[in-house]
Amino acid sequence: METSQKSVTDIRFVCRGTFVHSTAEEALQILEDALLGVDSKGKIAFIGEGTDLQRLSESFGFSSCAVTQLGQHEFFMPGMIDTHIHAPQYSYTGTALDMPLLQWLNTYTFPVESRFQDLEFAKKVYTQVVKRTLRNGTTTACYFATIHTDASLLLGQIANDFGQRALVGKVCMDRNDSVKHYKESSEESQEETCRRFVKELLNKKYPLVKPVVTPRFAPSCTEALLAKLGEMAKNNKLHIQSHISENLEEVEWVKELFPNSESYTDIYHKCNLLTDKTIMAHGCHLSDEELVLFRETGAALSHCPNSNISLCSGVLNVRNVLNHKVKLGLGTDVAGGYSPSILDAVRRALDSSKVLTIQDPEYKTLSFEEVFRLATLGGSQALSLDERTGNFQVGKDFDALRVNVAAPGGPIDLIQNEKPQILLEKFLNLGDDRNIVEVFVAGKKVVPFSEP
């Protein structure tokens, strides 16, 4: 049993039943008839065996009648982590998937993002995306907003109001934007607006929302802007996010735009943008040397398989990334990826891995347990938030989903007395938000939504 030293009056609630999570050693650890206590700060105070109820209730000072007992087909799993999602693009998710990346950006993305100067429109879309992702079990989201500072701050406020853990980035870009009006109205430079965004968001002191320095990707930024953003992130120990090596046309373009750099990764590295708080989306076409640079700097990748397939960008060799010991999480990449659910990302990651096995039978297909780890603990490591979230280790925040695999009216039929491992596998492959009956972030129930 694991406990932390807590005073006897500190327990907010206790649950008993099956808990499934990942650790560094085990992609899937199943704790049957376990007892987990959450303290008044929303942290996991203890996790032990159900049969230890008497002793635990005495040492932690809670009443054994106040324990919530999970049903036979229920389990708790860690909240899922979306390491890469574009909040404004939620407005057209599920459409516009008929072009490759660079044409897609110019035709659909930039015109839509330019509308986020309008705060009413931003409020509507950002409320929808936060609610939709929370309902789908995303307890932590790493968001791109748009270049608009006020609307990006609004996204931070909405995530805070609904209780979602979030990294929020005001997008920075100072060249190659095809839509001329996709610019902020003020005279401030992109570096200045980023600095103001970071300062104002930090001033709000939201407990679960942090800013992330967000150069869109190398083709949208001059080297001078990349260098200034890298310096700002370094001086203030900020998170960084961007895109890298998503499609081959983009990689070729980057070579033309940065003729003096050894590789795409080298550009970011030279500008101090590869740190242990960096997450780069995609990386489908990175070389082994570039993966080594990721490993050495502690930078992470976000695997966005729905987007990679939908925009015909490429197939990430996840096994190779893991063999290089590069931190890796899953991302939806809405709206390049059409689904806002990390459950979908789990399925597409498994499918993509099987496609690689079809092409090369020697390729070791990912197991559902490994992908479960990517969706939870892997994501927290990729975002450098693993001291706070990602699994049920004592001392971490209780970010969790209460899953009922047999939820009435839900998509899953159970035939016999399925064991927890099978229940999890069925949920990952067949489940949806109807099975996610409660969502907790930092010990607070955030789904079902409380009435305003």
Ligand SMILES: Nc1nc2[nH]cnc2c(=O)[nH]1
């Ligand atoms: N998928 C995706 N790739 C990008 N690269 C630069 N911007 C974007 C974006 O919005 N979506």
Ligand SMILES: [Zn+2]
């Ligand atoms: Zn993206």
